[in-house]
Amino acid sequence: MSFQSTPWQTVGPYYRIGLEPLYHTQIAPADAKGERITITGTVYDGLGQPVSDAVLELWQADADGIYDHAEDPRRDAHDPALHGWGRVPTDEDGRFSFTTIKPGRVPGLKGVAQAPHIVALVFMRGLLKAAPTRIYFSDEGSNSEDGILALVPEARRGTLIAAQTAPGQYVWNVKMQGEGETVFFSY
Numbered sequence: 360m361s362f363q364s365t366p367w368q369t370v371g372p373y374y375r376i377g378l379e380p381l382y383h384t385q386i387a388p389a390d391a392k393g394e395r396i397t398i399t400g401t402v403y404d405g406l407g408q409p410v411s412d413a414v415l416e417l418w419q420a421d422a423d424g425i426y427d428h429a430e431d432p433r434r435d436a437h438d439p440a441l442h443g444w445g446r447v448p449t450d451e452d453g454r455f456s457f458t459t460i461k462p463g464r465v466p467g468l469k470g471v472a473q474a475p476h477i478v479a480l481v482f483m484r485g486l487l488k489a490a491p492t493r494i495y496f497s498d499e500g501s502n503s504e505d506g507i508l509a510l511v512p513e514a515r516r517g518t519l520i521a522a523q524t525a526p527g528q529y530v531w532n533v534k535m536q537g538e539g540e541t542v543f544f545s546y
Contacts, residue, residue: 386417386445386459392438393422393460398494398521398529401453402481405536409453413483413533417445417457424463424472461496468506474499481533481543490543494531495520511542518542 387395402413420426421438428434447457459477467473475496480489495502497520502508508516518541521531533541 381446382414382448383445384447384457386419386443386457387441391421391441391460393441393463394527395458396461396527396529397456397458398477398531399454399456400521400530400532402449402455402483402533403453403535404483407534407537410449410483410535411451411453413449413453413455413481415447415449415455415457415533416480416482416489417447417459418478418480419443419459419462419476420465422460422463424465424475426465464501471504471506472501473507474501474505476505479533481535483535490535490541491545492533492541492543493519496523496529497521498523515542 387393402410402415404410418426420443421441423436423438425431425433425437427437427441427443431437441460443462445457445459447455449455462475462477464472464475477494479492479494481492482489493507495505495508502520508519511519518534518539521529523529535541
């Protein structure tokens with residue numbers, strides 16, 4: 360008996376075929392309130408090679424920090440134009456791009472607001488389940504107040520922070536393993 364994972368026990372590469380109709384790279388439509396942003400990047404495997412069949416699933420709050428979720432007590436005030444969800448594939452060179460609005464601060468630990476962030480789940484070949492992480496923004500002073508980001512060793516926090524390259528433009532790369540590995544969270 361073998362206890363090694365086989366292709367049908369991982370989330371990829373075959374899942375991509377079923378997800379293609381569900382790709383949603385424009386998370387915020389033009390009428391959504393807030394600062395429009397574009398995030399681009401590349402997903403790399405443990406050998407530093409681009410991953411051509413990865414998918415990022417993204418979740419975020421609206422510009423006021425309210426989720427479109429039944430358990431958010433402020434949901435009635437949520438921007439109806441923003442669902443706050445997307446599913447973005449990588450291309451043959453491992454690159455991805457999506458457009459949204461910068462989310463607002465959401466309630467956090469002990470009532471302290473979290474810094475604006477987007478939750479990302481990375482799906483790719485060889486994973487037994489999605490790898491959850493977050494995307495923060497380099498131009499946010501509130502990063503220093505974020506209780507979740509503070510749990511990450513300072514030397515690794517940069518792996519969660521998208522670098523602003525121009526107004527409304529950010530770059531954030533995902534490294535699945537090795538030097539500079541992106542911080543992933545348990546769930």
